[in-house]
Structures are given as C-alpha cells and as structure tokens.
Amino acid sequence: KPIVAVVGRPNVGKSTLVNRIAVSRDAIVHESRGVTRDRSYHEADWNGRDFVLIDTGGIESVKSKDVFAPRIREQALAACEEADVIVFVVDGSVGVTDEDEEVARVVRRSNKPVILVVNKVDNPSSEDEAWPFYSLGVGEPHAISANHGYGTGDLLDEVVANFPPEDEESEEDDGYLGVAIIGRPNVGKSSLANRLAKRNRSIVSDVAGTTRDAVDTLIEWKGNRIRLVDTAGMRKKSQVHEDVEYYSLVRGLQAMDRAEVCILVVDASVGVTEQDQKLLGMAVDRGCAVVMALNKWDLIDTQEKRDRVMESLDMRMGYAPWVPYVNISALTGRAVDKILAATLAAAEAHQREVKTSDINKLLAQLREGGHTVTDKNRRLKIHYGTQTGTKPPSFTFWCNAPDLIDDNYERFLENRMRSTFDFGGTPIRLKFKRKD
Numbered sequence: 001k002p003i004v005a006v007v008g009r010p011n012v013g014k015s016t017l018v019n020r021i022a023v024s025r026d027a028i029v030h031e032s033r034g035v036t037r038d039r040s041y042h043e044a045d046w047n048g049r050d051f052v053l054i055d056t057g058g059i060e061s062v063k064s065k066d067v068f069a070p071r072i073r074e075q076a077l078a079a080c081e082e083a084d085v086i087v088f089v090v091d092g093s094v095g096v097t098d099e100d101e102e103v104a105r106v107v108r109r110s111n112k113p114v115i116l117v118v119n120k121v122d123n124p125s126s127e128d129e130a131w132p133f134y135s136l137g138v139g140e141p142h143a144i145s146a147n148h149g150y151g152t153g154d155l156l157d158e159v160v161a162n163f164p165p166e167d168e169e170s171e172e173d174d175g176y177l178g179v180a181i182i183g184r185p186n187v188g189k190s191s192l193a194n195r196l197a198k199r200n201r202s203i204v205s206d207v208a209g210t211t212r213d214a215v216d217t218l219i220e221w222k223g224n225r226i227r228l229v230d231t232a233g234m235r236k237k238s239q240v241h242e243d244v245e246y247y248s249l250v251r252g253l254q255a256m257d258r259a260e261v262c263i264l265v266v267d268a269s270v271g272v273t274e275q276d277q278k279l280l281g282m283a284v285d286r287g288c289a290v291v292m293a294l295n296k297w298d299l300i301d302t303q304e305k306r307d308r309v310m311e312s313l314d315m316r317m318g319y320a321p322w323v324p325y326v327n328i329s330a331l332t333g334r335a336v337d338k339i340l341a342a343t344l345a346a347a348e349a350h351q352r353e354v355k356t357s358d359i360n361k362l363l364a365q366l367r368e369g370g371h372t373v374t375d376k377n378r379r380l381k382i383h384y385g386t387q388t389g390t391k392p393p394s395f396t397f398w399c400n401a402p403d404l405i406d407d408n409y410e411r412f413l414e415n416r417m418r419s420t421f422d423f424g425g426t427p428i429r430l431k432f433k434r435k436d
C-alpha cells in the first residue's frame with residue numbers, strides 16, 4: 001500500500017486533517033522515548049485506493065522554541081524517507097513562517113511528490129490567502145479547511161494521482177513461502193532475520209522484491225523455501241536517524257500484505273504489550289497466519305521473570321490461543337529452528353482444505369450433543385457447512401436463523417473446528433447464511 005506522510009510545523013492542523021481522511025479503525029500510536037511525540041498510523045482509502053496515512057502531529061506537545069527546528073527537520077526527514085507522497089501542511093491564517101521554510105527545505109530535497117496544503121482557509125472566498133505559499137518552492141498551494149472539510153476531496157484526488165501504479169503490488173508466486181518478521185522497534189527483528197539468513201545460506205539472498213525498496217531474503221530450511229519479506233532495513237540497519245525505526249511499523253504493515261505467515265517478535269524482557277496485541281490484530285485482519293517469537297529469552301533467568309512473561313501472554317493473547325509461541329534468543333541462537341518449524345506448520349494449516357463430509361460429521365456430532373442456541377420461539381439448526389477458501393481457511397454454514405448466532409456460539413464453533421481440524425497458527429473465518 002502507498003504511504004502518505006502528513007508533515008508540517010506544529011499547530012497547522014495535521015491531526016485534524018488526518019482524522020478527517022482516515023478510517024480510524026487501525027490507528028496505531030507510537031510513543032517515542034523521551035519527549036512526548038506520539039504519532040499514529042491510519043488506514044485510509046479514496047476512490048478505491050487503499051493507503052496508509054502517517055500523522056506526525058504528536059510533536060505539537062514540545063513547547064520550547066529552540067528544540068523545534070531540529071525536531072521538525074528530523075521528523076520531516078524520517079517521513080520523507082518512507083513516504084510515497086508527502087502532504088505538507090501550512091497555516092493560511094498565519095502566513096509563511098521560518099519553520100515552514102525549514103520543513104520545505106527537507107521536503108524539496110526528498111524528490112518525492114509533495115502536495116502543499118494551506119489549511120484553515122475556512123472561507124472559500126479567501127482562497128487568495130494561499131498564494132504567498134508559492135514562495136516555499138514546492139508547487140501550487142491547495143487551499144483547504146480541515147475543520148470544515150472544504151477542499152479535502154480535491155486534495156485526495158491529487159494525492160491518489162501521485163501514487164505509484166497499482167500493478168507493482170502484484171503477488172509473487174515463485175514457490176517460496178512469504179514470511180514477514182514483524183514487531184515493535186528493538187524487539188530483535190533484525191537480529192532474528194540476520195541469524196536466519198546466516199544459518200541457512202544455501203540460497204541466493206537479497207533478491208529485490210516487487211515493491212520499490214523492498215529487499216527479500218530467500219532461505220532454504222530442510223527443503224522448504226522461505227522468502228523473508230522486506231528484510232532490507234533489518235539486514236542493513238539505517239544509521240540515518242532514530243525515527244526511521246518508527247517508520248518500520250509501516251514497513252511491517254506492507255510486509256504483512258506480501259506474506260502468508262507473520263513471525264510476531266516480542267521482547268520477552270518487556271512482556272507482551274498492547275502494541276504487540278494490535279500488530280497481531282492487523283496480521284489477522286489481513287488473513288495472515290501468525291506465530292509468536294518470545295525473543296531475548298536469555299534474559300529470562302528467574303521463575304519470577306518467567307511468570308511475568310506468561311502473565312502478559314495470558315492477558316494480551318488470551319483471546320487468540322491458537323497463536324503458537326516459541327521462546328527464542330536471536331542473540332544466542334536458541335530455538336530459532338523451532339520458530340521455523342512453527343512457521344511451516346502454521347503455513348500448512350493456513351492452506352489446509354477440509355472435506356465437506358468431515359465438516360458435516362462434526363455438525364452432526366454437535367447436534368447430537370445438543371449444542372445449539374435458542375430464543376423464545378426458535379432453535380438454531382445448522383443444515384450444513386463447507387469450506388469456501390484457504391489462506392486463511394474460510395467456511396460458510398447454512399442455517400435456519402443466522403441472527404441467533406452470538407459471539408459465544410461462534411467462538412464455540414470456531415474452537416470445535418480448530419480442535420477437530422488442527423488449525424494451529426492460522427486465523428479461520430466463519431460465515432453464516434440463511435437457508436430455511
């Protein structure tokens with residue numbers, strides 16, 4: 001998916017604009033160390049094109065005047081590095097400031113498409129307020145009002161027009177299993193990728209992927225061909241600036257889109273965090289199989305520490321007990337083969353096909369066991385079910401009253417399906433249709 005970064009000095013209305021555009025369901029917020037500089041990623045779409053929107057607005061909370069310039073530069077640099085299109089926001093009610101010029105310098109140097117947005121032009125008749133911003137040297141200013149929504153449609157047309165062509169995102173089918181190593185910064189993704197690449201060096205490495213800048217690593221393990229998706233930033237860590245790490249979250253999202261299995265790397269010395277839970281949710285939304293690597297296990301040297309990890313695991317991952325986990329140490333090499341074994345098992349479950357007759361045998365058993373739901377005058381009857389897809393396995397059940405099926409019953413059926421057909425490591429999807 002293309003990435004759109006929204007940059008600009010504080011208080012020009014970046015977050016307001018982002019909130020207006022985004023479908024916020026997938027927002028992830030990043031808290032940088034030190035100063036509060038929360039930022040968030042949002043899923044968005046316009047005219048059928050999906051994209052990821054980065055709001056760099058959290059920088060607003062830094063108040064001291066002299067920390068501004070370097071931070072703004074840093075923020076804009078990092079954003080420009082990952083973005084496909086840059087939306088540069090300025091404030092029409094204030095006019096051109098030194099800080100705007102600072103951002104403009106960075107943005108110009110990026111050689112990426114830049115769309116200059118003059119916000120707070122709340123009255124269309126005062127569009128003239130936008131013209132002075134020509135002086136920033138980043139092209140024609142677009143007057144908008146993020147508050148009122150005026151001009152945002154035209155802005156989005158312009159953004160989408162600057163996306164790379166869609167066919168670049170086509171799926172590769174070369175007999176390799178696509179595996180994305182995902183996780184928060186510093187959990188050990190690079191260390192794991194490097195170790196996997198080093199140990200299994202039998203095959204060409206560093207083959208360019210289809211997405212620009214993405215470099216995949218191909219490995220072979222026990223006769224299985226595995227493509228570690230977009231390991232570019234992992235194998236050769238960028239030294240440019242710390243914020244690149246932050247953008248690695250977006251890269252993670254893009255990697256998921258090209259992978260069948262995600263290895264979710266978690267720092268065991270920290271425990272499973274809310275952010276890890278969100279990453280799992282995103283992988284599941286995309287239909288990826290997931291295995292979890294509890295990394296840095298070499299640091300878990302007391303019973304107390306073990307208990308703490310397990311507690312966080314129960315709390316954060318309790319709702320997805322099907323995700324297998326392996327305690328590893330990318331540093332010492334402990335159990336990294338096991339994570340590959342788990343990955344392959346998950347991939348196998350991900351594409352498993354179950355016979356219709358076996359599904360209906362299970363349904364018959366459930367009927368005999370009296371497992372159903374009822375209301376005042378109806379009783380749920382599932383007539384039959386069949387698998388309608390793989391990657392992930394998807395099933396449709398025809399029943400007399402789909403509206404009777406609540407979360408509890410659905411979870412019950414999912415668990416039965418899982419235990420009967422062994423779907424460890426993969427999400428499964430159940431759909432219910434009415435048939436009298």
Ligand code: GDP
Pocket residue numbers: 183184185186187188189190191192234295296297298299328329330331332
């Ligand atoms: P990434 O940001 O997720 O790619 O994380 P890195 O691979 O760069 O690792 C971040 C830090 O954690 C580095 O200092 C690594 O040396 C360290 N690290 C990675 N794996 C382990 C591990 O298994 N045990 C310990 N003790 N440290 C680790």
